[in-house]
Amino acid sequence: MVILEQPRDITAWVGREIGVSDWLTIDQERISTFARITGDDFWIHVDTERAAREMPGGRTIAHGFLTLSLIPYLVRSVYAIRRRGKGLNYGSNRVRYVSPVPVDSRVRLRQTIKAADPVEGGMRITSDCVIEIEGQPKPAVVAEFLMVVYDE
16 A cells, blocks of 8 residues: 655655555445446346346356445555545546456555646545456546545
8 A cells, every 4th residue: 555645745756656555345235325326227237036047157246336336445545645634536537447346356446647637725636447357357437536635
C-alpha cells in the first residue's frame, strides 16, 4: 500500500501504476444483497438453481454495477492519504464490462493514476481502473474513475 501525506502528493503517481488491491471474494450473499437494494433481481444473479441448469459454468454472476461499485472499497488497499478531508466520487468514463464475475470468484483492483488536477480545496484524481478476476485472462471491468479528495 502506498501512503501519501496530502492529496497533492498523488501528482507523483501520474502516468504510473500506483498499486494492486487485496483480493475480495464475491459471494452469493453480496450479489443477492445488491439485487435487493437495486431491484435488479434478474435470475442470472439470484436464482442459483436455474443458474446451475442454464448458465455457463452453472453459477450465478455478479452484476456489472456491483463490480464497478467496488472500486472505492478496493482503492482503500491500494493507497491512503494521511492528511485529507472528505473524498467524493466524481464519476466514471469509458466503463466496459469485459467478463462476467461468477459467484465465489475473487476480484482485485489494478489502479493507474491517469491525471491529478487541482480543484478548489483539493485534487480531482482520474484513474484507470481494471478489476481482475483471479485465474481469468480477461478482466471483469475496465473503467476510468474520477474522485475528488479535499485537503484537511
